[in-house]
Amino acid sequence: MKAIAVQPGAGVPDVIKRPVPEPAPGEALVRIHRVGVDGTDYEVIEGSHGGAPEGDDRLVLGHEAVGVVDDPTDTGLEAGQYVVPTVRRPPPGTETNEYFEHGEPDMAPEGAYVERGIVGAHGFMAEYITSPAEFLVPISADLAPWGFLVEPLSITEKALEHARASRSAFGWQPDAALVLGTGSLGLLTAAMFSAADDFERVYCLGRKDRPHPVIDIIERLGATYIDSRETPVAEIPAAYEPMDLIYEATGYAKHAFESIDALAPNGVAALLGVPSDWTFEIDGGRLHRELVLHNKAVVGTVNSNRGHFEAAVDTLADLPDWVLEAIVTGIYGLESVDRAFPNATAHAATADDESAGTPDDDTTIKTAVEFTAI
Ligand code: NDP
Numbered sequence: 001m002k003a004i005a006v007q008p009g010a011g012v013p014d015v016i017k018r019p020v021p022e023p024a025p026g027e028a029l030v031r032i033h034r035v036g037v038d039g040t041d042y043e044v045i046e047g048s049h050g051g052a053p054e055g056d057d058r059l060v061l062g063h064e065a066v067g068v069v070d071d072p073t074d075t076g077l078e079a080g081q082y083v084v085p086t087v088r089r090p091p092p093g094t095e096t097n098e099y100f101e102h103g104e105p106d107m108a109p110e111g112a113y114v115e116r117g118i119v120g121a122h123g124f125m126a127e128y129i130t131s132p133a134e135f136l137v138p139i140s141a142d143l144a145p146w147g148f149l150v151e152p153l154s155i156t157e158k159a160l161e162h163a164r165a166s167r168s169a170f171g172w173q174p175d176a177a178l179v180l181g182t183g184s185l186g187l188l189t190a191a192m193f194s195a196a197d198d199f200e201r202v203y204c205l206g207r208k209d210r211p212h213p214v215i216d217i218i219e220r221l222g223a224t225y226i227d228s229r230e231t232p233v234a235e236i237p238a239a240y241e242p243m244d245l246i247y248e249a250t251g252y253a254k255h256a257f258e259s260i261d262a263l264a265p266n267g268v269a270a271l272l273g274v275p276s277d278w279t280f281e282i283d284g285g286r287l288h289r290e291l292v293l294h295n296k297a298v299v300g301t302v303n304s305n306r307g308h309f310e311a312a313v314d315t316l317a318d319l320p321d322w323v324l325e326a327i328v329t330g331i332y333g334l335e336s337v338d339r340a341f342p343n344a345t346a347h348a349a350t351a352d353d354e355s356a357g358t359p360d361d362d363t364t365i366k367t368a369v370e371f372t373a374i
């Protein structure tokens, strides 16, 4: 079968041949339909995040997948059932640990998990995968074409659950929500916040010039676009309003601290970005005081568990088709894999020859690779 693999930090994604995997007892064989590409994939390709399984120099990419059960073996699943696989698995050589036993692998510390397609385990960009049934979340056939969005939506389900939990000791009634970042995670989250009745007003911060398709999406959602070059995050309360909830999806480390200033009293900021090391100056005393005197919270959140995937399937069903079609700017077959990773090829061209680099494609929001059509 064909799969898409990369040598993290040393290449662009390539189509390779691998044997069709044999399901072990308790595992189903799943034929992959589509797999999404996101910022994490680029971090893996560049070698700044994740890595190949031990003893392998290449990693099969892909952690945002939807497929159909081809051979259920003894799992109790039905052949033909569409499924979305979750991402974390117990480390190689172990069957489980307390986090997996509690259904909370998303809370496992480093070393207590691998992540398929990201770190230590091959991913889902292959014609077939195998997986224990407990890691396969059913999805209806009519939602399956968009099923690769369930994983990123589940990331926001978890972030929201943790943000709400941090405010659960009092009668928190959020009105204004701010999403930082107009990448695929930021836009999907802005769409989720706008579709749900949870927030009266939704804002989304980016750094795009008008006119831009991303700004069109934000405004069609009924949300307000904020340009970070004109209004830095810390100045948002004065220019717009203080925010009850901030969802950071830029990976821009200063936003973690500027968010404290942008929050309303009793507000919470959920940090999702994964920045590299960066040393800069902040007024730690003032920010510490701000957190304390205004009951503010900052929570970091990563990954998601099966419950978040199940919630994300329901959320996906509530999102309007136009927004999914606008965010997913391209779905490509194996013959044009490079188009699914436009930024990886641009980076590689730049690395080989400074002058040969094509600029990063600024209109691509989210792509997916299609292995088999439905
Ligand atoms: P992208 O790289 O596609 O999106 C990041 C966005 O942030 C881009 O649109 C970028 O703008 C924007 N941005 C960066 N810096 C600034 C700034 N100073 N002002 C305004 N906008 C800015 O990534 P994703 O959407 O896929 O993911 C977002 C982040 O979340 C990443 O750091 C990723 O690693 C992380 N992530 C975390 C997960 C978790 O479980 N915690 C799961 C998945 C992703 P531009 O387009 O102009 O470059």
Ligand code: ZN
Residues within 6 Å of the ligand: 038, 040, 063, 064, 151, 152
């Ligand atoms: Zn992802």
